[in-house]
Amino acid sequence: MAVSDLAHASKTGVSARGGHVDIARLSVLALVVALSLLPLLAGGFLLYSLSLCFANALAVLSVSMLVRYGGEVSIGHSFFVAFGAYAVAIVEHRLGLSIAASLPLATLLGAAAGFVFAFPSRRLSGIYLAVATMALALALPEILIGFEKFTGGFEGLYIAQDLIPGIPKALQRYYVALAVLGLVCLALAHFRRSAQGLALLMAQAQPRAAEAIGITRSWARVSIFTLSAAVAALAGALTGFASSTVSPNSFTFFSGVFLLVGSVVSLNGLSLPAALVGGAFITLVPTYLAQAGDWVPILYGVALVVVTLVANAGDLRRFLPRGRGR
Amino acid sequence: MTVPAGSNGLVAEGISLAFGGLQVLNDVSMTLRPGVITGLIGPNGAGKTSLFNCLTGLYHGQRGRSSFAGTPLNGLGPAQRAACGITRSFQNLAMCPDLSLLENVLVGLTLKRRSGWFSAFVPTPAQRAEQRDAERRAMAALNELGIGSAAHEKPSDLPPGTLRLAEIARAITSEPTAILLDEPAAGLNAVETRDLTRALKRLMRSDLVLLVVEHDMDLIMELCEHIYVLNFGSMIASGTPAEIRAHPDVIRVYLGDDADA
Amino acid sequence: MSVAGFIRDILPLLWSGLISGCLYGVGALGLVMVFKSSRVVNFSHGNLACLGAFVVYGFSSGSLLSLSWGSAVALALGIAAAIAVMSYALIAPIVFKSDLASTIATLGVGLILQGAVQLVFGADIVNLDLPLPRFSFSLGAIRVSSYDLAVLVVTLAIVGGLFVIIERTKLGVAFRAVSTNPFACEVCGLNLRSVHLFSWLAGAVLGLVAALLIVPTTFLSSTTVPSFMLQAFTAAVVGGFSSLPGAAVGGVLVGIAMNLFSFYVSPEFMNTFLLGVILLTLNFFPNGLLERAIGGRV
């Protein structure tokens, strides 16, 4: 199906295959419409939670990209998320610019950080990368607190500037987060069919065959990590904008692990619904289980183990959606 | 890219390869001339795949030299050799399970594709045209091997014969200057084998280096103009099919080979 | 800085780096044992060690029971061993299928253990000392304490014991075979599961021992031991991740490097320093610093 509806990759609703209405696509469209109209009905707190949820969904998506296209796990993506969030805050404080400037900047900086991080382990198996991401996650709080001059130390920084002055803050946060999330999902759907996307999937599934057609492991490793870090930084920029503040409290060692949990719970899906499931899981579980704080790691741990076992148990596999990498 | 006049295709000289104490290849030389379908035969475990891997850069022999169209290949990895125009198929099927058959062939064109990172995420007219062109080429390769009808299926839903042909389609779709096929007929039924033989003959051009590795004598005898015979890591004979058929060493090796073939 | 001052500082720094490095090495040995046999990076290593240390605390301090230190340690070893067996049993169905999935599953186990520690012991910060006679003596510029001696003795005993097991016993031969070529071992009828179990048990014991010995230098909380394991991970990477001697040597190198960095540069960026060490090692010595001596990996 990939080919025939290729020209329609960005159009939703009708797939080109025989003109049949594609139910999956229609329901995604319905979801987008419903989410776009929601602010007419819902109040401030729900909108605020959903904006955070969208930003987290994007962060989860960045981890899922790495798993799907790179076959790698990262428990340190909180680093790139924080990178993006602090980029927005620092650009506002130092240069007085809004996210119109800092969102693209944060994405580019995130890509650069991802490249620098992935480059050393470009020839090694993914396990070394996973270990290095653990160091990344543990170094993050130190860096945020240590470079107080830029990051505001324990206190963190406020993000006050609007994107479009005059429109209520809650609506801005909500729609910016939703729009960016939706666009990234569309871009990823297109990416799945691009030359680079196919090459990455091949390199992950059949590294030797991929080498024989000119796709090197180091290219694949560095490319996917750079992309994924860029998306993570974009997610961080949205998180900062949506919550109007950045501080080390939101980026502990466990934030990175939780992003992985969100990705695993959404079966590493790259579609909008999958990302929303992952984002909702890591946004809402801690909020609603706040009294049961100590149970959260246990719940997350059980979720990781159960989903991983079930998804890899062979026979159970066919109950899962087909078509990885979508 | 054409082979410059005077050069002699893909050449391997004095290749020796050992794994620990196991001598897998022993001072093996072969010349693959353009325009000639060359066969490499030998019983299981003779070292055919290993020699193949040396030619494609997956293994690096302890001794020996190889060159392609006059350019030395020593020290180059598989991806660099692919960039020189050498492609291969794998004896163990190497399909990506997430991609459709067509997409699995499409990745064979990766080095030829020109669309950049921006158009990987954002559709542009140029990118779409390029994509259509690439798909047309991949589809042509599938049709060439008679499996165009399975283009949109997932590898897991297809019989091994089709996958093997798709593997070959991937190797030929980028119009390489050297194609190395490792046991292309393994797992194919009689009809598929005949299709394959025809397709390979059609494929042959005067500037193409084509090597077919097999332990099935009959296919090789029908297909190839020049044949090398490997046994226990040493080249024991080389020549035309008629010469090989009459070669005493080859007869000895293949006597009672029925269980193997 | 004067030369004399430098010399006065450097020897004690090297010495205490050596002592803590021994412990990083012991922690790293546990990681490498598991990785060599089952190709899984065990991210629950630190959490299990932390739980074990808390069990020792709970059973010896009176917060749960007031047993002697020795019996508390015996109990903790038993519990850690049982949990190691259970965690291996959990990932056993997928351990041959996907390194990635099994590694993710160990993270899940780690989170569960982390939550268990927080549930039972809260976010308390407690002290857990070794029952050692307190004495110390000077050796030139170096002050050697009873703690230092205990660490050295235990490390040497453990490394020696491990060496004897791996070189001299049937299980050790199987372990070496499995870590070189699991497929061939399977074909030859070796039981991979028992080798895996051996390495997971050994890993748990090594982790707990390292945790018990490191805790007296700081304090015990639900986060100290897991983050201490970053040192162990770094040591393993420096040693090449699949070399046992490499892990031990890597531990000592990391211990000394950390001490020097925190004294001469900054004590606030230790994890960032370790991140740098990991990245530089992966870039310049992808097979570990001892690559030459031991030979590359596949």
Ligand SMILES: Nc1ncnc2c1ncn2[C@@H]1O[C@H](COP(=O)(O)OP(=O)(O)O)[C@@H](O)[C@H]1O
């Ligand atoms: N990577 C390897 N490590 C160890 N031995 C190998 C390796 N690859 C091939 N061999 C050995 O080399 C010999 C020749 O194998 P191969 O080249 O696959 O033979 P053929 O393709 O002719 O059947 C066999 O004995 C095989 O076990």
Ligand SMILES: [Mg+2]
């Ligand atoms: Mg072979």
